Amino acid sequence: MATPPSLSIAVLLFPDHQNLDAVGTMDYLNSHSQAYLANFPTVQHLVPKAPILTWYFVSDTLDPITATSGPKQLPTHTYATCPPVDCILVPGIDPFLPLSEGCTEFLKKDPKVILLTVCTGSLVIAQTGVLDGHNVASNKWALKLMVDAGKLNKAVHWVGDARWVRDGRVWSAAGVTAGIDLAAEFARSYFDLEVVEFVKVISEEVVNPDRPDPYAYVLEGVDLGAGK
Template sequence: MASTTSHSPPNLTFAVVLLPDYQWLDSAGPVDYLNNHSQARLTATNSDPKLIAKAPILTWYYVASTLDPVTASSGPTQTPTHTFETCPPVDYVLQPGTLLNPPLPPDFIKFVKERYADPSVTFLTVCTGSLTLAPTGILDHHRVASNKGALKFLAQSGQLNRKVHWVGDRRWVKDGKVWSAAGITSGIDLAAEFARVYFDKDVVEKAKETAEEVPRPDQPDPYAWMLEGIDLGDGHEHRHRH
């Protein structure tokens, strides 16, 4: 589990959930962006040893129902490192988006509920990943961002889970044990905010330079207009503030 002192950098472990047809960039974007901050990556790119010493140690597990390769929305198949049953203890669970209303394997539901019940574990969701998690109940009463097109469709078709407080005008939201990103590329902005909060500022700046990325804040959200006039469950229609 997480290990850090005033004299040591964070040592963090992540479980990346792989469900069939998951959105590749939902996973690859935040994973690659966060990993650019790691001691291993900074060492591989011949960074300043003083900077490397301040960088986090990051460990990534890729989990699924079996160890068979999982097909994503594009790109190569991803081979899991562990099953939901064999995944070691982690600090964070990253849930990429999937197609809407996918069948949820019982071992996935068990994994999600057990990890969420652990007070030391936090969830990161990207795009429709929050909609995938919603049926498990762990997002109930949380403020959560998700893919706006999917939220609109589900709200208009009467399928939206109303126990979750869906947020339609932010690129990312942090509420308790849940960090959630809206559309696909918002996952990189979420990762950047995570890094800003938890990692050394010099390491964070180096990662920005490496990626040539200017992270977007949670607001203003340039795509908030997509949900204008849509009731997301609190009884009030979303109104985009220009």
């Protein structure tokens, strides 16, 4: 990746997706971008060190979609028309819902793309096999629900005691608000640390580590298969 990195990121706009899953992660990452920092006259020295982020908003069609809350949102691309990207950000929906064929193909097209999942986003895309063999976090309450229903894909190594997990190209957060902590870790890994520190201050983010995870108790005694 170039320094400063240039990243294109597709945000999957599922109907009824959890709005904060997408926006917590997306907006926190975006606050590190050159385009965002250009609006702050007193820190112009940070702009050349900041990443260039290009966002695409992708859905099955270009029809307006509604998330769990908020106004209707307009996709910019369909799964068929979205250009190749470096990263895909997957917010959560009801994990029992099937993925569309277009979305499945989009997720499987490039085996090197960086996947960022938040909350049940990982449970949903686990249907496609793209997470098989990876250590992955998810919403703990939903993980338990999937185990109870006998619907969990146990080829994924589900991690029940972490707020976020990175395993190769797969970056996964636990429930909803953990997506911001995932974004903070992603930023620490890829972006200039002076930029990262400034964004933490202006966002007044209280960064949570991956462990200890205060919600690990939800999965105590639950059989996640190969997970740990």
